[in-house]
Structure formats: C-alpha cells, structure tokens
Amino acid sequence: xxxxxxxxxxxxxxxxxxARDVELHVVDDRTIHGDLGSWPETLPQVDAVLLRxxxxxxxxxxxxxxxxxxxxxxxxxxxxETCGDKVLTTLALLKxxxxxxxxxxxxxxxxxxxxxxxxxxxLVVKPVIGSWGRLVGxxxxxxxxxxxxxxxxxxxxxxxxxxxxxxxxxxxxQDIRSFVVDGRxxxxxxxxxxxxxxxxxxxxxxxxLELDSELISxxxxxxxxxxxxxxAVDLFETDDGYLVNEVNATMEFRNSVDTxxxxxxxxxxxxxxxxxxxxxxxxxxx
Numbered sequence: 001x002x003x004x005x006x007x008x009x010x011x012x013x014x015x016x017x018x019a020r021d022v023e024l025h026v027v028d029d030r031t032i033h034g035d036l037g038s039w040p041e042t043l044p045q046v047d048a049v050l051l052r053x054x055x056x057x058x059x060x061x062x063x064x065x066x067x068x069x070x071x072x073x074x075x076x077x078x079x080x081e082t083c084g085d086k087v088l089t090t091l092a093l094l095k096x097x098x099x100x101x102x103x104x105x106x107x108x109x110x111x112x113x114x115x116x117x118x119x120x121x122x123l124v125v126k127p128v129i130g131s132w133g134r135l136v137g138x139x140x141x142x143x144x145x146x147x148x149x150x151x152x153x154x155x156x157x158x159x160x161x162x163x164x165x166x167x168x169x170x171x172x173x174q175d176i177r178s179f180v181v182d183g184r185x186x187x188x189x190x191x192x193x194x195x196x197x198x199x200x201x202x203x204x205x206x207x208x209l210e211l212d213s214e215l216i217s218x219x220x221x222x223x224x225x226x227x228x229x230x231x232a233v234d235l236f237e238t239d240d241g242y243l244v245n246e247v248n249a250t251m252e253f254r255n256s257v258d259t260x261x262x263x264x265x266x267x268x269x270x271x272x273x274x275x276x277x278x279x280x281x282x283x284x285x286x
Contacts, residue, residue, distance in 0.1 A: 002027050002043070002062060004054040008254040009265070013050070016269040029053040032062065039069055045284055048072040048276035050268075052250055056084035056129060059250065071284035074272055075229035075249050082226045083249035086128050086164055089226060093244055096225035099218060100244045101236065106163045109149050115165055116145050122168040128159045131248070138168060169236050169243070176209060176235045176242070178216075179251060179264055180223035182271045185216045187262035189255070206255040218242040230268055 001024055003010050010026065017024040025044045034041040040062070043049070049066055051073050053059045063077035075083075082088045086103065093100040104119060106112035116123055116139070125148050127135045139145045152160040178188040188211055193204040209215075219233045222244045232251035236243045253264045 001025070001050040001052060002029050002032070003052040004029050004058075009252055010052060012254070012257070012265040013052075013268060016263070016265040019266070020269060020273065022269070022273065029055070029058050029062070036065060036068070039071075039284065040065060046276070047279045047283065048074055048272055050074050050272050051080070054250075056080070056131075060084065066284065069285045070280065072275055072279045074275055075231070076227060079227035079229045079231070080249045083231060083247045084129055086126055086246065087162070089247055092225045093222060093247075096221065098221045098225050098244055099241060100222075101166055101169065104165045106165065107161065109146075112149055112163045112165070113142065113145065115163075116142070119165060119167050124166045124168050126164050126166065128162050128164050130159075169238065171236055175245065176215070176237060177206075177256075178211075178219040178233045178235065179231075179253065179256065179262075180219050180233060181230050181267050182274075183220060183223060183228055185211060185219040185223075186267050187211070187256060187260040187264060188215060188219070189259055206259050208256075208259040208261065215242055218244060222247050230271065 001010065001013060003026065005028065006026065014024055014026065025046065027043050031042045032040045039045050049071060051059045051063055053062070059080045060077055063073035063075070063080055066073045067077055082092050087105065090100065090103045094102070104115045106115045122138055122140045125137050125139055130136070137148050139148055149163065152163065174190055174192045176188055176190055179186050188209040189206045190209045191204040191206055215235070218235060222233045223231050226247050229249070230251060232248040233244060234246040234248070236245055257264050
C-alpha cells in the first residue's frame with residue numbers, strides 16, 4: 001500500500017489485511033524513486049499495489065509506472081486520471097448516459113461570463129483538479145464571478161486556464177456518497193452540513209443511508225463509466241432522481257464504517273487480494 005503518511009483509513013486497511021493473515025507493506029510515496037525502466041526503489045515487488053497517495057499526480061504516475069512493468073496498481077491509472085479530473089469525469093459520465101449534473105467550460109473571461117449567463121445564477125465554479133472542496137466557490141452574481149476569475153488568473157498554472165462551471169443545486173446542505181468496489185455498491189452515507197459544501201473534510205456530518213435500487217443503479221453505472229475498481233460516488237437527490245456529481249478514486253471512509261455497519265476496509269482488502277491472485281503468474285518485471 002502506497003500512501004502519504006498513515007491516516008485513519010490506512011490504519012483500518014492495515015487491520016483488515018492483518019485479519020486476513022496477509023503481510024501488508026506500507027510505503028510512503030515520498031520515499032519512492034528510481035529508473036523508469038525498473039521497479040521503483042523502496043517498493044516491494046508484489047502482486048498488487050493499493051495506491052492511496054494524497055497527491056492525484058503521484059497516484060497517476062506511480063500507476064502508469066507499475067503498469068509499464070506488468071504490475072497491478074489499484075486503481076488503474078485510467079481510473080485515477082479520470083476521477084481526478086472533473087472534465088474527464090463529466091465526459092465519461094455523459095458518454096455512458098449516467099444521470100449527472102453536467103458542466104460547462106470556458107477558456108477566457110468573456111466566454112466564462114457568457115457561459116454563466118446561460119447557466120444562470122447562482123452557479124458553482126470548481127478547479128478542474130482538486131479535492132476536499134478546496135477552491136470551490138458558489139457564485140451569486142456577475143460581480144462575484146469576476147472576482148473568482150481574477151483570482152484564477154492570479155493563481156496561474158495550467159488548471160486555472162480552464163474554468164469549469166456547474167449550476168447550483170439546492171440540496172438543503174445534504175448530499176450522498178456511495179461506495180462501489182469491483183462494480184458493486186456496498187454502502188452509502190448522507191453528508192449534512194450547515195453550509196452548502198458537504199465535504200466531511202470540512203466538518204459535514206455523516207449518517208448511514210439505506211440503499212435503494214435507484215441509488216445502487218446510479219452508483220454502479222458511474223463506477224463503470226470511469227473504469228471500475230474502488231471508487232466513491234457523490235450524488236444529489238433531486239425531484240428527477242439521483243444525479244452524479246463527482247467520482248473519487250481514493251475514497252475516504254473513516255466516518256462511514258460505523259455509520260453504515262459495512263466493513264468497507266474489509267471489502268477493499270478482499271478485492272485487492274482477488275486482483276493479486278488474478279495477476280499474471282510471471283509477476284511484474286523488475
């Protein structure tokens with residue numbers, strides 16, 4: 001397991017593997033280095049590698065590195081890359097006909113202003129790549145949009161050359177996160193906040209949610225659209241049914257095991273072990 005330090009989730013996963021009498025090697029991603037034509041230094045040459053770096057780019061790069069050598073990263077690079085990029089996620093969901101909130105793009109201030117007028121205020125502007133609700137802003141009027149666009153220009157960098165806009169959905173401070181492993185929706189929570197952002201990293205409260213057929217269907221369809229594996233799906237419940245908002249390839253579940261009664265780290269461990277057993281007999285190339 002590759003991670004950036006050991007958080008609550010990694011501790012729970014380590015306990016799950018230990019309960020299955022499996023030796024788990026925990027490697028800090030900051031120690032990994034080496035020649036791209038060889039297996040990474042500090043990383044044991046194992047049948048499967050569970051990637052849980054805090055960095056989207058590190059997860060993508062390590063996954064590609066291992067895949068080039070016949071290794072088995074979990075998740076696959078294509079899944080990590082799609083989920084970590086909101087544009088790629090939206091395109092994947094739309095392509096497969098998954099009910100989704102949808103989004104619009106603009107590449108310059110005039111285009112962003114015209115797009116915002118077409119969507120209508122309030123709306124939400126998000127960074128193309130990012131997590132935990134950082135740099136996500138609710139925009140109530142043209143003046144607020146101008147301020148957001150000025151900030152993006154000042155921040156600079158490739159991600160801020162693209163403006164990603166979505167209509168604002170009034171949810172009463174609540175959305176849903178479901179957990180899908182190997183194509184199967186295993187659990188879901190409702191995330192409730194006093195504000196409009198419902199990230200548990202920002203203090204939202206998690207409560208267990210009973211799965212229904214429509215929620216299962218939407219969650220599993222979203223997971224399939226981005227390539228499967230181990231993902232968390234964020235959804236809005238609307239009068240027209242569930243709408244998928246985002247899909248996450250490095251799920252956090254510390255607040256979701258007790259609340260749902262589902263052994264999420266245990267299910268993940270079983271999936272990883274199954275993938276390891278299915279790996280090619282000759283194993284990864286050194």
